[in-house]
Amino acid sequence: MEQVQRGRPRDAQIDHDALTATVDLLEEVGYDALRMKDVAARAGIGLGALYRRWSGKQELVVAALQLGTHVHDAAPGADxxxxxxxxxxxxxxxxxxxxxxxxxxxxxxxxxxxxxxxxxxxxxxxxxxxxxxxxxxxxxxxxxxxxxxxxxxxxxxxxxxxxxxxxxxxxxxxxxxxxxxxxxxxxx
Known part of the structure; x- marks a missing residue:
């Protein structure tokens, strides 16, 4: 059975803005003081949009920290x-x-x-x-x-x-x- 997406298509820019804001706030205030509403405000998005993407702070921070954590594919012939x-x-x-x-x-x-x-x-x-x-x-x-x-x-x-x-x-x-x-x- 084919999955039907309802509503507007997901905006990748909102994801990017939220994850970037999360990393910035982590550097500024640390994990314990980080609040979802502060991330939403910094990213310029609604709190609901944030919670539709991530269930809470821990899941959001994991996603944000995973930005840039990957193996870069080696170019053909790379040493x-x-x-x-x-x-x-x-x-x-x-x-x-x-x-x-x-x-x-x-x-x-x-x-x-x-x-x-x-x-x-x-x-x-x-x-x-x-x-x-x-x-x-x-x-x-x-x-x-x-x-x-x-x-x-x-x-x-x-x-x-x-x-x-x-x-x-x-x-x-x-x-x-x-x-x-x-x-x-x-x-x-």
Whole structure:
């Protein structure tokens, strides 16, 4: 049986505006102080439109945090090591844009709602993406997931220790060897 959509077609711009407003407010006020009505006001949409798309704050925040959390398809003939480096640099630049605060929330109260949201929306997809890139470089090794988890951990630790995001030179010189990647590794 064919599904019939009633009413107006869903406006993708409303989704985009709501998700962008959510990310902005998360950075400004944090998860606990975030309110659905503030997101609606910031996005310039009605509260009803927001609730028609997401059942509540947790679902909305997960969707917002998942923006930009995906594996970028490699261009044909792209060097898998270069693709991995690019993925690691995206993580590094995300640390001052809220990723660090999400990880801190997970450490502060691992059983909290915000920790669950951070793990589901950002951390698990991030490790999965790194794992896919890493597998293209070194193949399916027994500790692939552990190595993939090491990458963001190293990036976060270095940011905490130095106050700076890793740059490409540091990723290539310090992080890739820890992951078992050499510059001459190619897809298997």
């Amino acid at each position: 898998p090591v270069d693709e991995l480096v690019a993925a690691l640099l995206r993580i590094s630049t995300a640390v001052p844009k809220g990723l660090g605060a999400l990880v801190a929330a997970c450490l502060r109260d691992p059983g909290s709602e915000v920790a669950a949201v951070a793990r589901d929306a950002k951390l698990a997809p991030m490790v999965a993406a790194v794992s896919e890139h890493l597998e293209r470089c070194i193949g399916q090794v027994p500790d692939l997931t552990g190595r993939a988890e090491l990458a963001p951990a190293f990036i976060l630790w270095r940011a905490a220790l130095t106050g700076f995001a890793l740059d490409e030179e540091e990723v290539r010189a310090n992080l890739l060897p820890l992951l078992g990647v050499t510059s001459h590794d190619k897809a298997n």
